[in-house]
Amino acid sequence: MKEKSLLKKITGSREALLVVILILLFAIVTALSPSFLTPKSLMEVLKNNSVTIIMALGMLCVMLVGGIDISIMSTAALSGMTIGMLLKYEKISNTLLAFVIAIAIGTLCGALIGLIISRADVPPIIATMGFMYIYRAMAYLVSNGGEWAGAATLGNYKDFANKSFLGVNSILWIMIVCYLFFFIFMKWTRTGRKIYAVGSNPNAAEVSGINVKNIKLLVYTMMGFLAGLGGAVHVAVYASAMPDLQQGGEMNVIAACVIGGVSMSGGRGTVLGALLGALILATITRALPLVGVSALWQNMIKGVLILVVVVVNVILQRIADNNALKGREM
Amino acid sequence: MNKKLVSAILCGAMVLGSVMPAAAAGVGEGQKLAMVVKSAGNAFMELAAGAFKETAEAEGATVEIVYPEAPTADAQIKVLDNLISQDFDAIAISANDVNALQAKLQEAMDAGIKVSSFDSAPNPDSRQIFVNQAGTVEVAQALMDAVLDITGGEGQWAILSATSQAANQNAWIDAMKTIMEEDDKYSKLELVEVAYGDDLPDKSTEQTAALLQNYPDLKVICAPTTVGIGAAAKYLQDNGAECKITGLGLPSEMKEYTGDDKACPYFYLWNMEGLGTLTAYTTMAMVAGDITGAAGDTYTAGELGDYEVVEAADGGTEVILGAPMEFNGENIEEWAEIF
Numbered sequence: 109m110k111e112k113s114l115l116k117k118i119t120g121s122r123e124a125l126l127v128v129i130l131i132l133l134f135a136i137v138t139a140l141s142p143s144f145l146t147p148k149s150l151m152e153v154l155k156n157n158s159v160t161i162i163m164a165l166g167m168l169c170v171m172l173v174g175g176i177d178i179s180i181m182s183t184a185a186l187s188g189m190t191i192g193m194l195l196k197y198e199k200i201s202n203t204l205l206a207f208v209i210a211i212a213i214g215t216l217c218g219a220l221i222g223l224i225i226s227r228a229d230v231p232p233i234i235a236t237m238g239f240m241y242i243y244r245a246m247a248y249l250v251s252n253g254g255e256w257a258g259a260a261t262l263g264n265y266k267d268f269a270n271k272s273f274l275g276v277n278s279i280l281w282i283m284i285v286c287y288l289f290f291f292i293f294m295k296w297t298r299t300g301r302k303i304y305a306v307g308s309n310p311n312a313a314e315v316s317g318i319n320v321k322n323i324k325l326l327v328y329t330m331m332g333f334l335a336g337l338g339g340a341v342h343v344a345v346y347a348s349a350m351p352d353l354q355q356g357g358e359m360n361v362i363a364a365c366v367i368g369g370v371s372m373s374g375g376r377g378t379v380l381g382a383l384l385g386a387l388i389l390a391t392i393t394r395a396l397p398l399v400g401v402s403a404l405w406q407n408m409i410k411g412v413l414i415l416v417v418v419v420v421n422v423i424l425q426r427i428a429d430n431n432a433l434k435g436r437e438m
Numbered sequence: 439m440n441k442k443l444v445s446a447i448l449c450g451a452m453v454l455g456s457v458m459p460a461a462a463a464g465v466g467e468g469q470k471l472a473m474v475v476k477s478a479g480n481a482f483m484e485l486a487a488g489a490f491k492e493t494a495e496a497e498g499a500t501v502e503i504v505y506p507e508a509p510t511a512d513a514q515i516k517v518l519d520n521l522i523s524q525d526f527d528a529i530a531i532s533a534n535d536v537n538a539l540q541a542k543l544q545e546a547m548d549a550g551i552k553v554s555s556f557d558s559a560p561n562p563d564s565r566q567i568f569v570n571q572a573g574t575v576e577v578a579q580a581l582m583d584a585v586l587d588i589t590g591g592e593g594q595w596a597i598l599s600a601t602s603q604a605a606n607q608n609a610w611i612d613a614m615k616t617i618m619e620e621d622d623k624y625s626k627l628e629l630v631e632v633a634y635g636d637d638l639p640d641k642s643t644e645q646t647a648a649l650l651q652n653y654p655d656l657k658v659i660c661a662p663t664t665v666g667i668g669a670a671a672k673y674l675q676d677n678g679a680e681c682k683i684t685g686l687g688l689p690s691e692m693k694e695y696t697g698d699d700k701a702c703p704y705f706y707l708w709n710m711e712g713l714g715t716l717t718a719y720t721t722m723a724m725v726a727g728d729i730t731g732a733a734g735d736t737y738t739a740g741e742l743g744d745y746e747v748v749e750a751a752d753g754g755t756e757v758i759l760g761a762p763m764e765f766n767g768e769n770i771e772e773w774a775e776i777f
Contacts, residue, residue: 253477
């Protein structure tokens, strides 16, 4: 009886299932390579995937309204490269100021995308594809045609990712704050619930007095904010800014959300799910070279694992939906 | 202050070195040479262009460095058009495209202009010679010796490359493996793995972490790619690892990690100044008629010594500059300012 209810609980919630998958992954990887499950190693996993983990929050919101944003890593590159160059040529030296500038640039980039999508009604994939090229090109322009800002030129900024506050690494702090904020924002604020409403049924949302256009503008702006932050975090973690930073990384962010159970058609997905999806992806990325999978096979296995996780997730979601329906009939 | 002094002396020595023989011979006397670079604002290229100009002018030639307005083949065709209509004796070019310049460069050769190339070669039909800054074997030999030196002659080492399809990196890695097999002094070295960081900082960091965890006795990682060496150096240094890093990198990117007590004792990259100097001597020798650019031709390139033209892998001919340049704790400060 008890067993059944546990099974029901797991199949009843996507997040619980993802937790099980994550624990399973941890167990397998640790069995194959015991050094994986050490605090240092886990911290490295978080730090090395911090950009994806942070940006998954923005992508969650974008996908909740039925959109997609493939320009995010170009935005990150533009903001990261800009502060890299500002630090390199000693226009600024303050770490906090660098973060503020990167976030400001990202937010502006995101707002522009949001305006085009919400006001001109351009399909998100097309609009963000355009901006993907535009912002990446701007990152190259900012870099004087391909200059890098290396560790030696970044001043204090390069040490930021190694600093700790109250015993917790600075990058981890950023992630914690972001996730706490979005957890509360999405669950308990009116605007957060409006995002869900717009995604579930845009027409109904419109009729009920929600300004759908402004909600769309808002989610792309928030995505931009996080992309700018992600750019700054990338430069801090790798102590290096280059115009091609994180090229192709947007797929990791989208994959993290998809694994986390965020629906591509909108309306469904949670902050916890995005986090778990990003962590599962990070664990896979870390584990493959660790357990000695040949380099040529790593992408193949990564792809297969993503599909398996998503398919299992979808099947169990269907079971859960059926169970829920059954409950209603009774 | 010291640095300035050192570089002043170096510069002085270089100028002297090239001026002295000029007083005697002046290979380039009366020649009018043009160098077409890839684009403006490339510090790396600027080094080669500066050395080219300095060397050729010291030999009595007049030199014009030409900058296309964009880093494209189209922009280079425009400037080539211009150059052909003036009476230049030779054009040295770093091609923005392998094939696109063929018609223009052949037009130049038909007009009697000698066409040499450096840094990035146009196809064999578009040039008379290519000055290659990085002979595969020379690069591999330098890296292998670095690994041998840093490991102390024995122990485990690994390679952190770019992508598994990267042509340059694969050629160097193959050459390193051949060198290792052929000479007994490398027999105590054990290459445990070739990892691929795809030239992404995060993936390179991940691969470095995995290498350290899987091979706790790893002594050296050799990363023949600029992104890989930087990411690995940062990881090793942040973690205070025993394992060292060497390979090919950019001085400005590696400054933080290079030195005897840092993650990277020393690393390599082509000597772009040497490339400019050799290109100048090669071009002048062609104009003077000392060489035609055919395989087997030999000539003297001032201070750099004697060179022989050889067959290139693409079917044309080339001359190889030599071993790449070492960057270490002593000279990194100075070079990091330059590129």
